[in-house]
Amino acid sequence: MNDRTAERGDGRVGFLISLALLGVGAFVVAKVVPVRVNAYEFRDFIQEECRFAATRNHDEEIYKRIFDKARELKLPLEKKNLHLERTMREMVISARYDQTIDLKFTKYVYKFDHEERAPLF
Secondary structure, three states: OOHHHHHOOOHHHHHHHHHHHHHHHHHHHHHHHHHHHHHHHHHHHHHHHHHOHHHOOOHHHHHHHHHHHHHHOOOOOOHHHEEEEEOOOEEEEEEEEEEEEEOOOOEEEEEEEEEEEEEOO
């Protein structure tokens, strides 16, 4: 007579799977987003330093400021992977690092490789 009693509880499995997927997605976002935000902030800092390189006469000062910013953001930048080149016409800054993100079930390696060029006036 009443077929609804046989359906009782069938929606719980789908709900639990959806909830688990939502949890995994939130975990991945919580691990990846901070790394991406720090990389974006570091890239922005490199662009700023490159643009204002004409006002700074010492490349060592620029190098130190960039490396200190990487340390502040806890980026795994090694000194050998940060290059500054000043020519008569432009300033070129390049930085490269790999950051491993532990996702518990796998490891993801975020590769940062950026080169910025700006004219010297």
